[in-house]
Amino acid sequence: MMPRNPPRPKERADSNSEQRFESGNTRRQWIGLFLGGGLLASFASFIYPVLRYLIPPPVADLGGDEIVAAKVKELKPNSAKIFRFGSRPGLLILNSDGSYRALSATCTHLGCTVQYRSDLREIWCACHNGIYDLNGRNVSGPPPRPLTVFDVHLRGDEIVVSRKREA
């Protein structure tokens, strides 16, 4: 419905002046709607780029699915080291029996980096005293889930850690 012309003064005295006055009122409402809508739309167009700007661009995970975590002979038996796996830390453990084990080093509770306790032969998170066994199972404390376990294999004198293939 288009807004109609406003009432002219001499028509005010007409019998249906009430109705004409109302149509003048709708015209005002239409103008208000267009003005307000235009302002709102332009305001949205100013805010939209700002909101998009606030979202940080995704960081490319350059780690891939495989990484050289250490060299053979780098670790003594019953010790461990933290290595970089993509943008997150991993934990490589050399057991006393000479077998390697690699896990995610990010605690499943609140994201602290865990460490290997050679005295307990367990994985321990210092933040809230969470404990995992060497298979990554959460055995005590607050951690809700086990640590992700990675595959380990030797390639020459390099210890290669890779993500487990989805079965």
Added chain:
Amino acid sequence: MFAAVRHWLDERFDWDDLTAPLRHKTVPTHGLSYWYFLGGITLFLFGIQVATGILLLLYYRPGANEAFESVQYIMTRVQFGWLIRSIHSWSANLMIFTAFAHMFSVLFLKAYRKPRELTWVSGMLLLFLVLGFGFSGYLLPWNTLAFFATKVGTEITGQVPVIGKPVMIFLRGGQEVTGATLTRFFGFHVAVLPGLATTLLLLHLLLVQRLGISVPPKLEAQWNANPSAKREMQFFPNFLLREMMAWYVALGVLGVLAAIFPWNLGVKADPFVPAPAGIKPEWYFLFMFQTFKLIPSRVWFIDGEVLGVLAFGLVGLLWLLLPFFESDQPSNTKRWITGLAVFALAYVAGMSVYGHLAK
């Protein structure tokens, strides 16, 4: 709802009494009223600078090894980063322009007269601060142009007798322009200058609020003789709504400029690369730059550069104190001040154009 909140506030803080000055404030209406918009537009652009500056701080990293790369990151990787940075740069330039235009309009309308001397002084100090913002912000992308502009600018500071050298070393954070200079300029640009500017701005606005809006002397004399000829407009909401229309236009202009002419990033600064040919300062320093180029290297027994620095320093000081040379009577204003203002405007405009065209 609105009325209920207002009533709640009024009951506790005497809200209506607090806002009374705003409701009673009026703006004189006459043929030159449009010039009253310039201060408000400058204020609006300052607000844009604060907002976009905070946004840039989310990604910018000061430091010689990271600054250029972080701005590059903003321009290429962050969504709409190019827009935010371009608006910050364009708004800075427009703000300097409107601040100068505001200064000259106040000068020509003789709004600096008694009792508004301190409004003028605080405004001039704000203008100097705005130039400081421009100078310090220009270095932050750490590109070649910025590097040499800062080198030359701080070198000129070093020409001032006695205090020049220590001030230069203070500004540079050492003998040379290095990453240490960038760290300092970053601190000046985002902490020291904003703090000073906000304080001065509040003082400036408080004075404007307290003293009301000035009327040109001729009109003031007429209105004093015949009070019924006086025309005024309510500041709130009548003038403010008109002012906001000007802001809306300014925002549109900014958006268009930033979208069509995004700001360049240039080449990363390298202290061991010669200055590029045709290097020039930003347009707002061009009139001083061109003057320096024209002064002979030795005038009588004084070094040309030293003479230039001292002359601009003296002119700046006199400009700051200009209202104190003006007569108290609106019917008897000094004509030489208007003449000086015309000369200054012609000099600044002429030298800027000359500097822009000169090889």
